[in-house]
Amino acid sequence: MSDITYCAYSNCPLKNCSRHITKSDRKSKYVSVCDFAPTCRDYLYYVLKEVEKDNER
Secondary structure (H helix, E strand, O other): OOOOEEEOOOOOOOOOOOOEHHHOOOOOOOOEEEOOOOOOHHHHHHHHHHHHHHHHO
């Protein structure tokens, strides 16, 4: 069993992330979660790119 905290931000579009809640082991009785959206570099990069796209329009 690996000790990992999964991201609780359910609206995250980055489904391939190893911390995405969909990657959790559904057989486990307990799962650690935390909202990583404010600190996740991949998610922040994604948001930045989306804002840049909107500003180009």
